[in-house]
Amino acid sequence: MIDVTAKPGHAPVFVTVDLVILTVRQDVLQVLLIERGNEPYLGFPALPGGHVRDGETLDQAALRELGEETGVDGRSLHLEQLRAYSDPGRDPRGRVITVAYLALGPGLPHPTAGTDATAARWVPVADVFDGPVPLAFDHAGILRDALERARSQLEHTTVAAAFCAEPFTVGDLRHIYEVVWGMPLDPSNFRRKVTNADSFLVPTGERRHPETGRPAALYRRGAARLLLPPLLRSGDVTRPGPVVVTPH
Amino acid sequence: MIDVTAKPGHAPVFVTVDLVILTVRQDVLQVLLIERGNEPYLGFPALPGGHVRDGETLDQAALRELGEETGVDGRSLHLEQLRAYSDPGRDPRGRVITVAYLALGPGLPHPTAGTDATAARWVPVADVFDGPVPLAFDHAGILRDALERARSQLEHTTVAAAFCAEPFTVGDLRHIYEVVWGMPLDPSNFRRKVTNADSFLVPTGERRHPETGRPAALYRRGAARLLLPPLLRSGDVTRPGPVVVTPH
DNA sequence: CCGGTTTGAGTCAAGGTGACCTTTAGGGCT
DNA sequence: AGCCCTAAAGGTCACCTTGACTCAAACCGG
Numbered sequence: 102m103i104d105v106t107a108k109p110g111h112a113p114v115f116v117t118v119d120l121v122i123l124t125v126r127q128d129v130l131q132v133l134l135i136e137r138g139n140e141p142y143l144g145f146p147a148l149p150g151g152h153v154r155d156g157e158t159l160d161q162a163a164l165r166e167l168g169e170e171t172g173v174d175g176r177s178l179h180l181e182q183l184r185a186y187s188d189p190g191r192d193p194r195g196r197v198i199t200v201a202y203l204a205l206g207p208g209l210p211h212p213t214a215g216t217d218a219t220a221a222r223w224v225p226v227a228d229v230f231d232g233p234v235p236l237a238f239d240h241a242g243i244l245r246d247a248l249e250r251a252r253s254q255l256e257h258t259t260v261a262a263a264f265c266a267e268p269f270t271v272g273d274l275r276h277i278y279e280v281v282w283g284m285p286l287d288p289s290n291f292r293r294k295v296t297n298a299d300s301f302l303v304p305t306g307e308r309r310h311p312e313t314g315r316p317a318a319l320y321r322r323g324a325a326r327l328l329l330p331p332l333l334r335s336g337d338v339t340r341p342g343p344v345v346v347t348p349h
Numbered sequence: 350m351i352d353v354t355a356k357p358g359h360a361p362v363f364v365t366v367d368l369v370i371l372t373v374r375q376d377v378l379q380v381l382l383i384e385r386g387n388e389p390y391l392g393f394p395a396l397p398g399g400h401v402r403d404g405e406t407l408d409q410a411a412l413r414e415l416g417e418e419t420g421v422d423g424r425s426l427h428l429e430q431l432r433a434y435s436d437p438g439r440d441p442r443g444r445v446i447t448v449a450y451l452a453l454g455p456g457l458p459h460p461t462a463g464t465d466a467t468a469a470r471w472v473p474v475a476d477v478f479d480g481p482v483p484l485a486f487d488h489a490g491i492l493r494d495a496l497e498r499a500r501s502q503l504e505h506t507t508v509a510a511a512f513c514a515e516p517f518t519v520g521d522l523r524h525i526y527e528v529v530w531g532m533p534l535d536p537s538n539f540r541r542k543v544t545n546a547d548s549f550l551v552p553t554g555e556r557r558h559p560e561t562g563r564p565a566a567l568y569r570r571g572a573a574r575l576l577l578p579p580l581l582r583s584g585d586v587t588r589p590g591p592v593v594v595t596p597h
Numbered sequence: 598c599c600g601g602t603t604t605g606a607g608t609c610a611a612g613g614t615g616a617c618c619t620t621t622a623g624g625g626c627t
Numbered sequence: 628a629g630c631c632c633t634a635a636a637g638g639t640c641a642c643c644t645t646g647a648c649t650c651a652a653a654c655c656g657g
Contacts, residue, residue, distance in 0.1 A: 111400040113361030116435075116446055152359040155444065159435040160594045180594035185433050185448045187364075187407040196403065198364055200433045202594075257505075258591055272603075290646060292605070314603030315653040326590030330644075331579070342574030343506055346408045346428035346450075520634075538615065540636070545613095562634030563622040578613075598657100605652075614643075621636070627629090 114196040118162045119150035119240065121183065121247035122171065122204040124223065125264050125280050131223040132244060133171060134236075141193050142237035146229075148244070149221065150199065163202040170221055178206030179263035183247055184344070191239045201243045203250055207266035249341055252281055257331045259301050259322070268305050268319035271295060282334055294332055300325035362444040366411045367398035367488065369431065369495035370419065370452040372471065373512050373528050379471040380492060381419060382484075389441050390485035394477075396492070397469065398447065411450040418469055426454030427511035431495055432592070439487045449491045451498055455514035497589055500529055505579045507549050507570070516553050516567035519543060530582055542580055548573035 122133040134146040149170040153162040164175040183201040264277040300323035308316040370381040382394040397418040401410040412423040431449040548571035556564040
């Protein structure tokens with residue numbers, strides 16, 4: 102083991118994981134937030150997260166925190182590393198670097214406020230930025246990055262299906278895209294694209310009978326992770342570029 | 350400040366940055382490797398990198414290491430965070446989490462072996478995986494991820510121009526794509542795509558006269574960071590999907 | 598049985614792509 | 628000069644995808 106006091110200027114730091122857990126509920130994109138029970142930012146909303154333990158990978162820590170804070174086990178949702186945030190002043194207690202994770206899941210139950218957690222709740226992402234109370238730490242920036250990542254992933258990958266509880270219909274899937282991108286899509290063209298894509302949707306043979314309208318075929322998630330050809334947002338959207346280091 | 354001895358199970362960790370610095374030299378994609386001068390992995394090739402210092406962001410640490418190990422200042426190349434690697438056993442000395450960065454630059458000079466560096470040199474990436482001596486730590490996996498990221502970025506962004514010293518020709522740019530993707534591209538169709546893309550290339554009005562062939566128009570990098578429409582690798586390539594956390 | 602609603606299939610024009618060809622602008626050689 | 632070689636630059640054409648749109652199918656409620 103390294104002597105933690107040996108190298109001045111290379112002091113050890115604390116590493117945490119923070120989770121941006123997104124779901125679509127009631128036609129709105131929502132994020133799971135907790136209310137902080139300790140200083141700093143006592144009482145402020147924040148992303149769930151916590152310290153990485155000894156002998157644990159970041160992925161494992163993210164999965165553990167996911168279960169502790171929401172009661173959801175990671176098997177049922179999509180989890181992916183976003184990036185690390187390292188501003189020296191981002192935590193007033195000292196040097197804390199955090200690795201953010203993006204989690205996408207189907208309409209999850211109301212979170213069972215976990216062990217150390219104060220109230221955890223779903224909040225529409227629109228309310229987070231408009232709301233009167235800002236997020237703790239640099240979590241607003243993390244959430245912003247996570248949203249853009251999610252929107253971008255919908256174009257090139259099949260993760261949108263992670264938002265849908267199986268089995269689901271093409272309409273369910275389209276609804277995810279419309280809510281996450283914030284724009285209506287042509288139902289017919291959307292169907293053509295996702296059903297032509299290889300191994301994206303596998304039909305179950307069953308049908309779902311809604312209260313109104315023609316019954317819809319049901320599908321499960323296919324093996325494909327990449328969506329070819331990509332399903333691009335119509336060209337008139339202004340998309341932020343990739344995150345790049347700009348010196349000075 | 351946090352008392353580093355306070356929380357058992359939440360021990361502080363060391364955080365490093367590792368750099369995957371890619372360039373195209375002599376028609377081959379090359380990566381900058383150092384030879385380790387300390388245990389563990391003494392004498393093994395490794396990615397350049399080092400500890401994050403107090404009061405420094407990860408981006409700043411990456412830029413600093415870039416200069417220290419290669420003598421290149423970050424202003425002249427593209428630098429971007431890749432992801433964090435956190436396997437508890439990845440460093441035998443103890444708990445070291447590393448954040449990998451991807452750096453792309455034009456045919457750089459032979460690295461001026463930096464302060465603490467033992468010999469730093471350019472190595473064709475093909476030789477790294479085929480070669481008899483494996484990379485230190487988990488650097489082979491990091492390099493693999495970086496390569497896939499670079500190849501993918503060429504499709505959707507304008508970073509390929511970061512490989513070219515300004516001013517450059519359309520042929521120079523195409524050469525980058527061919528080397529990084531490892532496949533020939535149709536010169537005519539390639540030109541059509543990149544010249545049609547908005548703000549990708551800005552003509553200087555000058556021409557370059559090669560030893561043989563018609564002189565080519567010279568360009569500089571435009572303001573665009575995203576490449577619309579994307580320049581996709583032909584469909585017959587098998588592309589690895591995004592990195593996802595798969596529990597258990 | 599009729600109107601409403603959503604699914605699912607089809608049509609068509611516009612634009613992008615891949616394969617291919619031709620012309621242009623040099624250098625080098627006889 | 629004239630000819631060949633090379634690479635750039637521009638053009639053609641068939642094919643495919645996309646976006647906008649229309650229309651039939653299948654259910655429900657009254």
